[in-house]
Amino acid sequence: MSTILLDLKLQNSNQTQNNDNENLIPRIKQSDLSYNDFYWNYMNANWPIILTSISNDWECRRNWTKQTTTTNNETTEINFIYLKQKIGNCHVPVANCSKEYYNSHEKCEMKFFDYLDQWQQSVFDTNRNLYLKDWHLKALMPDYDFYRVPKYFASDWLNEYLVDKKLDDYRFVYMGPRDSWTPFHADVFGSYSWSTNIAGRKQWLLLPPLEEQKLTDSLGNLPFRITKQLLTEKNVKFFTIIQTENESIFVPSGWYHQVWNLTDTISINHNWFNACNVPIIWRNLATCMQRVIHEIEDCRGMDNFEEHCQTMLRASFGINYSDFLNILEHIMTKRLQQCSTNNNNNIDNILFDTFTLSDFHVRYDLAIIADVLEAIQNDEVVLARAELCDRCKELVEKIKGFKNASEN
Template sequence: MNQSENLFRQFNNLSEEWKIWIVENLERGCAPTDLMHILIKEGLITSVQEATIKQDIHPQYYTWLEQIVQQKQNLSTTTLNDAQKKWLAEAVLDQIPRIEIYHTLITQGANEIDIAIELTQLKQHPYFQIAQQQHFLNRKRDWLLKTLDRFARLNPNYREIQRIPTPNFEQFVQDFYSRNLPVVLTNAIEHWDALEKWSPQYFKDMVGDQEIEIQFNREQDPLFERNSIQHKTKMKMDDYVKLVTQTHHSNNFYMTANNAKASQSSLTKLFEDIGNFHSYTDHTQMAKRSFIWFGPKGAFTPLHHDLTNNFLAQIYGKKKVTLIPALQVPNLYNDIAVFSQIVDPNDPNTVESFPQFQQCSKIECILEKGETLFIPLGWWHCVESLDISISVSFTHFNIDNGGAETFPSAP
């Protein structure tokens, strides 16, 4: 038996009076080492090396302290604030060593006995017991995702985006849709009239007098995409075209998918220029499930994932799309709804602020005019317009594309 175990056994053998005396003195702020010296002087525990008192005793000592506290009939209210209590619960869930938990909170001014009481109450609380179970299940799920991601990286098509001529739909489903892999189709929309006609001037000529909805004042709000409803603004297409063409670089305004419903009737003439997409889609659903993106160079959509499989067809200008596989979600600081705490994965300071992100693999894709990018459900992506840009995204595949309807709501 080592000295720590011997000392721990002696603590347990103390009379109830002396145990109460220790707890009372700890509540008054007495140092544990001073109390141990008194116990040695009184002959209640045998002398041990000073190093044992200062170092080795602490893990066992805190276990003993919590056992003593647990025996008290009425646990008192502690002085820990809400932030400390939250940190304590997260630390226990993350299996941080007990001695580290005590030392961290003690340096913040917390009393040892208060920490012991809080830990005891926490572990006995049924809500926390449920949280522990769910936390364990989440860790299992993260383990599975990370392991599958590690194996998926053995496939070159998982680490780079293929650019191919449009295959038949069955081949596309087999090679990409069912495997949750992105791909760029180089010639899928070459028959669309929009590819030759669409431009800011064409929009002005065809629907310039129509009222449309856009996102506005985005640069004043770091969470502009999450708060998109607050940024909805209506104006004439003529005025919006002027705004876009006279601005060199901006993310302050953008016509996005979030504006589609309000602008649908105003843009009817433009949708006539969108042809079918081979046998991939149900063309009767095209107007309802296609979304026009039109904005200046610099228009930016922050990191997020979609709840359906999507195609993004580039009609005018170029876009840079940065994609991150869905399986890498454990390292992406998943946040509210479909968003990450990470706004721009290309920001050089990202890893410093979000260290787990360094375990992710990014795929950058420059989407040229006439190309169509398949973005699989769950793949994280951000998009930046490299020129004045017009794109169309759509989701009306001739195959199961469910996901949004079963996505869990936020608590």
């Protein structure tokens, strides 16, 4: 099996923690950017970037679209016939962009062919603008290699864990007509996201972290929808990006955004975290836990209060403390295994069927996991629960034991 090495190296003086130009989101051809430079200059620095020529060899780009030549130019159209033939008439999740429902869009399920037929026949209108989104097509058809994870996004602890464990993942397909859109939000857990346009054009409004606080109302709520006019009136720093076909945008942690489809559009999207932003994920999780405790503080005397808090945390945040530790332990175990076997080509150590980690990358992952576990041990919720505290200590000791053995 041919693999690609994610050759992470020690950060040097030319790879700063801050972007040199805080008024610029660069657009760079993928062949002009190394994995190492992306890791330190953008992912670790938590700064957006647009990568071009990203899906040249993807099956979905070749076959889900077709080129139509007119008198003046060549345009890309959706290949509805191929999509039906290849995927079949499964149920798909659909959002009605014309109707708000609890600070989101109203959701329903449709048969895939019905959705494509209505889209192709331009049945959608201002009262029923339907957007197929958050579709787990890769999980539904795991043997269908319709795209390849770009190397820049392959260090993905979240989906590595979820796919290994055969749990719901954060790998999605989006497709929809012109004027379908996604409301103002930051990504789940405070994760990174990447989105690659297979067809069409999107407009993004991106806000650096904390700028969204300028938009809160008297109750601390953020708006469902934003406009450039609103952002300007509130003196919010923001970036406007027009994303075209064959481009991938990297959205860092905590960057609120809103996205419009300017044309008929198909995109592949992932949410993920890794060593660069896992401390942020932990802080967000711990902050959400404190909100949960505050909300039910008057019930503290009830039996199993801590367990109830963890249940509510999972319902509101998406994971709880045990879930988070499961992810860290899984990644830690795999990285320790890679070090002990010194065999990158072991099937268990290959990411997305393609990538392996350099020795420094593996050790850096382990060092960050150890740091986060130390932080978790000092959390007041963990300190009050012996089983969580003992589990953190046990995991830290495993990493320390490996480090001591490798130094001797």
